Amino acid sequence: MQVNLLDERHYAQTMRETVLPALDACRSQGWLTASAGSHTLRQNNAGKIHYVCFDAHAFDELHISGATARFRGAVVISHGITEFAEKFNEVAWYFLLSGYSVCIIEHRGHGQSARDVTDPNLVWIDDWNRYIEDMSHFCSQIAQEYADGLPLCLFGHSMGGGIGAAVLEQHPTIFDKAVLSSPMIAPRTGLPNWLATAFISSACAIGFSRRMAPGQLPFVAAVRAQDYANASVSRVNWFHALRMNDMRRHTSAPTYSWVREALKLSHSVLQPRMCERIETPLLLFQSGNDDYVLNPPQNRFVQQVRDGGCPAELIRIDNGRHELFGMPNPAMGPYIDRIISFFNDPIRL
Template identity: 85%
Template structure:
């Protein structure tokens, strides 16, 4: 399926006048507490996980030009490190046009979800399994309702891709299709990851768990992207403006504790026995110019999923940026089309 991409020359105008009003008309939000096994759809609690959903039926009632008007299920979006729900509004728009409801979870330490550090710049987690538990609960108890008996698909980027891979292994029947985009199967730390694991574990033991990790920096309000290679300046500047508008979107740096847990997650999802548990067809998009995650572990993950008997395909986007959904339209088009075609293809039993 081909979708009409937003015109980069008039991107902000299209988002404000067309996309956002339509999304607002079919949007709902809520908070839940996964560990308690309950969720509250109306009231914000600082100890809870926030989510945003867009209903395809309400979207179709708007009679948007280009919408398929055929309900196909729901797509869960699992975002990356320091991201937030609103950053994926454009992607949600394309999924809605294709007939899918969209459910976006804001992971712990991000957006409007629970935080355990006072500094709004920092992301910390004490145990990476909490990410997977939150997401499993969200998908099984909330997103499934939006799928309404039809396929529940996953789009997961970077850190969200690592969390998504863990959920695919731990809950093999929760998704019908999964797209992992530049997934954090293993983070890029600047050191061999075995050495980085020893270093950050020692730092955490010394009381630095909630300190900013080496090489990171606080949120920079003046940062703007102009003519960065292989990135749409219109999209990148829109993303930055979203950050500027809300302090809870200023998250910009992982802590020692987060790095420690990201390496533990990587070790877990790359176990051959865990990869063999996956039953969901997987499509992995790999950035050929990735500064944040490592490519070889992605290759290994895909091969091990195949070895376990599950369909898995890797598509390498040569010179693509880490955030593939920020590419200029000539590259963005094939990326979006391939993803939606994958979701639309009949599930082969």
């Protein structure tokens, strides 16, 4: 299926006048009780997890030009670090046009979900398993209802892709298809990750857990052009305007503890015995110019999933940047089309 992308020349206008009114007409939101924790997690870090959902049936009643008008199930969107639900409005639009309801979880420490640090710039987590428990609960309690007996698919980006990979391993029957876009199978830390693990863990042990991780910066009001090579200027400006409009979207940097837990998540996800547990056919998009996650562990992950007997395909976009959903239309079009074709076709892989 080929989706008509938004015209980058009139991107903001089309978002305001066409996309957002349609999304508002089929949008609902709510809060789930965050995981209180298993025996491995502290009980004092609960709170609420915010989510946003878009109903495909209500969307079809709007008779939007280009909509398939055929209900196909639901897609769960799992966002990256420092992101928020509204950043994925355009992606949600394309899924709705293709017949899928969309369910977006705002991971703890992001958007309107529970936070455990007072500095709005920072993301802190004490145990990465919280992300997995929150997301599996969200899928079973909320997203499955939107799928209404049809396939439930995953679209996970960056941190959200790493969380998604762990969910695929720990809860093999939740999703029917999975797309991991520049997933954090292993974070890029600037050091060999074995050395970063030792350094970060030591820093946490002496009280740096809630401090901003090395090399990170607080939120800035100006767009840093050097961070967005090969990106769509229209999309980057739109994303930044969304951040400017809400203090809860000023989240910009991980803490030492978050980096420690990201490295632990990576270690777990890459264990062959965990990869072998995956039963969900998956498609992994790799960015050739990725400043945030490492590519070789993605290759290893896909191969180990295949070795376990599950269909898995890696698509490398050589000139792609980390946020593949923020590329210019000539690159964005094939990316979106491939994702939707994968979701639509049960025998593609």
